[in-house]
Amino acid sequence: MIARTTRRTAPRPLCIALAVSVSALSLAACGGGSDDSAVKKGNDITVGLLLPDRDTARFEKFDYPLIKREVASLTENQGEVRYANAEASVTRQSEQFQKMIDDKVDVILVDALNSKTIATDVRKAKDAGIPVIAYDRLAEGPIDAYVSHDNELVGQVQGRAITGELGDKAKNSKVVMMNGDPGDPNTARFKDGALSELQGQVDIVEQYDTTEWKPSVAKANMKKAIKAVGLNDIAAVYSANDGMAGAVIEALEEAGATRIPPVTGQDANLDAVQRVVAGKQYMTVYKSFLLEATNAAKIAVAKVQDRSIEFAALTRDTVDSPTKKNIPAMLVPVVALTKDNIKETVITDGVYTVKDICTPQYKADCAAIGLE
Numbered sequence: 001m002i003a004r005t006t007r008r009t010a011p012r013p014l015c016i017a018l019a020v021s022v023s024a025l026s027l028a029a030c031g032g033g034s035d036d037s038a039v040k041k042g043n044d045i046t047v048g049l050l051l052p053d054r055d056t057a058r059f060e061k062f063d064y065p066l067i068k069r070e071v072a073s074l075t076e077n078q079g080e081v082r083y084a085n086a087e088a089s090v091t092r093q094s095e096q097f098q099k100m101i102d103d104k105v106d107v108i109l110v111d112a113l114n115s116k117t118i119a120t121d122v123r124k125a126k127d128a129g130i131p132v133i134a135y136d137r138l139a140e141g142p143i144d145a146y147v148s149h150d151n152e153l154v155g156q157v158q159g160r161a162i163t164g165e166l167g168d169k170a171k172n173s174k175v176v177m178m179n180g181d182p183g184d185p186n187t188a189r190f191k192d193g194a195l196s197e198l199q200g201q202v203d204i205v206e207q208y209d210t211t212e213w214k215p216s217v218a219k220a221n222m223k224k225a226i227k228a229v230g231l232n233d234i235a236a237v238y239s240a241n242d243g244m245a246g247a248v249i250e251a252l253e254e255a256g257a258t259r260i261p262p263v264t265g266q267d268a269n270l271d272a273v274q275r276v277v278a279g280k281q282y283m284t285v286y287k288s289f290l291l292e293a294t295n296a297a298k299i300a301v302a303k304v305q306d307r308s309i310e311f312a313a314l315t316r317d318t319v320d321s322p323t324k325k326n327i328p329a330m331l332v333p334v335v336a337l338t339k340d341n342i343k344e345t346v347i348t349d350g351v352y353t354v355k356d357i358c359t360p361q362y363k364a365d366c367a368a369i370g371l372e
Contacts, residue, residue, distance in 0.1 A: 041106060043075035045304050046082055047297070048100035048108040053088040055213065055243055057269045059111070060085070062289040062351070067109070070297035079301065088212045090114045097121040101128050106304045108132045109296055112139040115185035119323060131303050135296050138185045140321050144303060146329040147296040149287045151186045155193025157336045158264040161283045162236045163201050165262045170202050173235035176225045177207040178218050178248055180240040190240050198238065205229050210240070215247035222251035231255050236262040242272035245281050268337055268346055273357055276339060278365045286337040286345045295330050339369045
């Protein structure tokens with residue numbers, strides 16, 4: 001087991017005057033200054049941010065800008081975020097990680113495309129004295145903290161939405177599961193959560209993994225499911241995220257479906273929220289980008305500045321990875337977004353405006369649910 005690497009600020013030593021005349025050096029050694037004098041580094045810090053892809057709309061539109069803004073706010077505009085996107089390439093992400101190490105950033109926030117392969121890069125960073133915080137997905141290796149959501153709960157919320165909508169018919173209903181990328185550590189947690197609600201409650205007839213979360217792969221797999229199960233016999237589709245949900249719905253429509261069965265999603269992408277408004281997608285899991293991103297920035301800055309009390313207050317949970325136990329973590333709550341709570345979720349939080357959602361194509365659908 002890799003030892004926990006969270007640093008704790010040492011107690012200030014007790015100064016004992018041995019002579020009337022005390023040198024400046026001895027005063028400094030006694031820690032006579034304020035708590036701020038103990039920080040490892042001031043506001044002039046560089047946060048390396050590695051995000052996995054551009055297909056997931058939230059990363060470019062929300063996560064990066066929010067983290068950048070929060071780091072600036074926390075450092076009186078002296079800190080910077082150095083950003084790179086892997087564009088769904090594990091090799092590219094490793095190269096970007098190495099560049100962050102070579103550039104001697106102060107801390108790295110990484111949303112790992114592959115939790116196992118990233119471990120080598122994490123170890124290199126640690127050897128270079130750079131703390132690493134896993135963001136959104138739990139990475140292997142000696143990471144210092146983890147900021148995400150309760151990903152098993154995400155799957156439970158999705159599974160519960162399906163069984164709730166199917167009601168008394170659930171037991172005999174045929175459900176297709178469109179899982180995420182097997183290289184993503186979150187995929188197994190989403191799946192476990194969903195299965196805890198679906199197994200024994202519905203008839204799971206087909207399951208697919210989706211390489212790199214690609215909508216094109218999900219669409220191809222959905223076509224296989226339609227052929228194997230029959231278009232009219234599919235009662236619901238568990239889709240692990242919104243990108244795949246859109247592809248699933250496209251496949252169903254192209255196959256001639258006149259009624260789209262309940263399809264789940266995750267991330268509250270704008271097009272997914274619009275599909276929910278239009279009744280094409282049953283639900284999506286809304287995970288507060290604001291809470292996740294801003295708290296990730298706070299944890300990163302606190303770690304670099306060695307503000308242990310604040311770091312501990314932000315990371316009250318712990319999680320285990322295959323390579324490390326008791327990782328300090330912050331797990332942000334999740335919400336099932338449906339037609340009934342769009343105002344109370346993404347609109348209230350300022351993620352989207354009514355104008356963003358209710359474009360001319362969706363104006364009548366918005367009016368029908370009182371979203372005007």
